[in-house]
Amino acid sequence: SAVISQKPSRDICQRGTSLTIQCQVDSQVTMMFWYRQQPGQSLTLIATANQGSEATYESGFVIDKFPISRPNLTFSTLTVSNMSPEDSSIYLCSVRHPNEKLFFGSGTQLSVL
Amino acid sequence: GDSVTQMEGPVTLSEEAFLTINCTYTATGYPSLFWYVQYPGEGLQLLLKATKADDKGSNKGFEATYRKETTSFHLEKGSVQVSDSAVYFCALSDRGYNKLIFGAGTRLAVHP
Numbered sequence: 001s002a003v004i005s006q007k008p009s010r011d012i013c014q015r016g017t018s019l020t021i022q023c024q025v026d027s028q029v030t031m032m033f034w035y036r037q038q039p040g041q042s043l044t045l046i047a048t049a050n051q052g053s054e055a056t057y058e059s060g061f062v063i064d065k066f067p068i069s070r071p072n073l074t075f076s077t078l079t080v081s082n083m084s085p086e087d088s089s090i091y092l093c094s095v096r097h098p099n100e101k102l103f104f105g106s107g108t109q110l111s112v113l
Numbered sequence: 114g115d116s117v118t119q120m121e122g123p124v125t126l127s128e129e130a131f132l133t134i135n136c137t138y139t140a141t142g143y144p145s146l147f148w149y150v151q152y153p154g155e156g157l158q159l160l161l162k163a164t165k166a167d168d169k170g171s172n173k174g175f176e177a178t179y180r181k182e183t184t185s186f187h188l189e190k191g192s193v194q195v196s197d198s199a200v201y202f203c204a205l206s207d208r209g210y211n212k213l214i215f216g217a218g219t220r221l222a223v224h225p
Contacts, residue, residue: 035213042117042216042218043202043215048212092156102213
């Protein structure tokens, strides 16, 4: 299995600021993903974090709003930029283990005032 | 596009009751189907999966059968326990597991 450490677990932020969420995995993984879960809604894929190249974003998500870094095979960050109350969500890191299983971090609960 | 629809919650049951959480999907091709569970304060965990029609996934007493004819993957358990209280998500992915599409989640509360 893969153990994922996601930080912070929760934060309360002011409108217009930015927050960077970290995802650390205890083993090298090929694929890392970032999801968002808005209140009362399902999880939605934001982007795939590619090691050594730019992230691949899903429709409706852009790099300027959600810049992603993936400097190596065990670490990624997601930044939520210029936040508004609509960004209040749970953000989850996910990884695809070499055994093809997908694992999730415990999430970052973000509230924007 | 591909989508997953699951029954709305919350579902409230007494211990030892029978559980069914309905899940239907819309997809092109032949997706893999999953049930994930999120216990309070924890991350999502894979509960079970099925990769082709008529496959039955099972784990911890939970079962779900991939029904292509009805595009369904309903989750069942014969006798729930208080410790099963959690949010359950139905999901599908393409063969490469490159993208998961989730249902809205169903919260289950089991009372003694």
